[in-house]
Amino acid sequence: MRGDDPEFDAWVDRARAGSFELAAQICGFKPAKGQEQRNDRAGPCPACGGTDRFAVRVDKRVFNCRHCGARGRDALSLALVGEAVSFVDACEQLTGEPRPSRTHDETPEAREARLERRRKAEAEALAAAEKQARQIEDARRRREESADYVWGDGADFLSTPVVGYFAHRGIRPLPHGVCNLRFAPDLAYWHDGRVLHRGLAMLGRIQGPDNRTIGVHRTWFDEIFSANRPKGRPDIVDPASGELLPTKKVLGSKHGGAIRLVRGLDWRGDAPTGFPGDMIPPVRLFLAEGIETLLSVYLALWCDRSPLLDRAAFWCGIDLGNLRNIKAPRPIGEVILLGDGDSDPDDTAAALDRAEESFIAQGCRVARLMADPGKDFNDMLRGEMAMPAAIRSEETYP
Numbered sequence: 001m002r003g004d005d006p007e008f009d010a011w012v013d014r015a016r017a018g019s020f021e022l023a024a025q026i027c028g029f030k031p032a033k034g035q036e037q038r039n040d041r042a043g044p045c046p047a048c049g050g051t052d053r054f055a056v057r058v059d060k061r062v063f064n065c066r067h068c069g070a071r072g073r074d075a076l077s078l079a080l081v082g083e084a085v086s087f088v089d090a091c092e093q094l095t096g097e098p099r100p101s102r103t104h105d106e107t108p109e110a111r112e113a114r115l116e117r118r119r120k121a122e123a124e125a126l127a128a129a130e131k132q133a134r135q136i137e138d139a140r141r142r143r144e145e146s147a148d149y150v151w152g153d154g155a156d157f158l159s160t161p162v163v164g165y166f167a168h169r170g171i172r173p174l175p176h177g178v179c180n181l182r183f184a185p186d187l188a189y190w191h192d193g194r195v196l197h198r199g200l201a202m203l204g205r206i207q208g209p210d211n212r213t214i215g216v217h218r219t220w221f222d223e224i225f226s227a228n229r230p231k232g233r234p235d236i237v238d239p240a241s242g243e244l245l246p247t248k249k250v251l252g253s254k255h256g257g258a259i260r261l262v263r264g265l266d267w268r269g270d271a272p273t274g275f276p277g278d279m280i281p282p283v284r285l286f287l288a289e290g291i292e293t294l295l296s297v298y299l300a301l302w303c304d305r306s307p308l309l310d311r312a313a314f315w316c317g318i319d320l321g322n323l324r325n326i327k328a329p330r331p332i333g334e335v336i337l338l339g340d341g342d343s344d345p346d347d348t349a350a351a352l353d354r355a356e357e358s359f360i361a362q363g364c365r366v367a368r369l370m371a372d373p374g375k376d377f378n379d380m381l382r383g384e385m386a387m388p389a390a391i392r393s394e395e396t397y398p
């Protein structure tokens with residue numbers, strides 16, 4: 001573009017030295033949320049898309065795309081990334097001055113060629129985004145298939161060490177009707193691409209609202225229980241950080257899903273009769289974060305021969321934040337949220353608030369039961385069965 005027109009060249013030089021901030025706006029760069037005011041910003045490339053491949057350092061006046069190689073150190077080059085505007089328009093916007101002569105106007109042919117390049121770049125970016133979406137979907141399906149495989153490979157948990165694990169956790173005898181759990185005798189614990197542990201594990205089938213298996217919840221537990229490990233779970237150490245890793249993990253998805261541990265009991269008279277299952281649609285849902293918590297409450301009610309168990313279902317929502325995503329199937333009209341007292345009280349209360357709102361919006365009545373501060377319901381079950389009086393009072397419930 002440099003030629004025999006010093007006035008024009010000086011105008012272009014002023015555009016190059018123009019505001020980086022303005023140049024980023026001209027090319028249509030949209031930084032990631034929260035980075036708009038920062039000196040270093042990342043976001044989709046105006047030329048080739050993506051999510052965070054394009055970086056702009058406003059203070060150092062540099063920009064770089066790690067995908068298409070767009071890079072530079074002046075405002076004009078930045079304004080022209082993706083060719084949203086013509087060269088002359090970019091100079092005009094950056095300098096705030098009209099072009100000094102008409103000799104460098106964009107010709108109709110140049111304009112058509114520029115727009116054609118831009119259309120092509122947009123089509124490529126769209127195709128790349130679609131490809132990425134397909135890859136994400138494929139990965140999700142593969143994880144679901146692995147979850148299906150792990151679940152399918154498990155053995156029914158009754159008469160397996162899972163019952164011993166529950167007994168070690170004070171959940172004994174195990175009331176009937178517990179389902180959707182299986183046992184894996186030699187389940188690998190993968191972390192960062194390697195197996196850190198193999199051993200006994202309890203599997204929980206996570207079902208989505210459409211009843212499909214979307215994931216499997218895995219709890220590794222000890223082969224030999226000892227009093228100094230009251231939770232009955234192995235120490236699995238991250239060799240990189242030396243930190244203890246969680247002994248519960250989800251394979252596949254958990255969003256909106258639940259482990260339907262007890263699907264609905266028929267409790268007429270003073271003992272449950274018949275078989276639990278889909279034949280008796282539940283009207284009351286007990287919902288907790290963890291399997292052990294939920295079964296502790298179930299056992300306490302069972303020992304009390306509580307009438308609350310009639311047509312009750314017990315679902316494990318895997319984590320607190322997920323409770324709000326769960327859909328209560330008809331005819332469930334009552335939901336009892338069980339909150340542990342051993343996590344941050346504010347976080348727990350906030351998560352339960354959101355779950356409560358969600359179930360009210362679904363037309364359910366909602367009650368909330370909290371374990372004592374610093375404890376979960378399993379701790380309370382093991383402390384001489386001192387479950388809160390509330391759990392035994394029908395007035396607590398909707």
Ligand SMILES: [Zn+2]
Pocket residue numbers: 045046047048049054065066067068069070
């Ligand atoms: Zn790019």
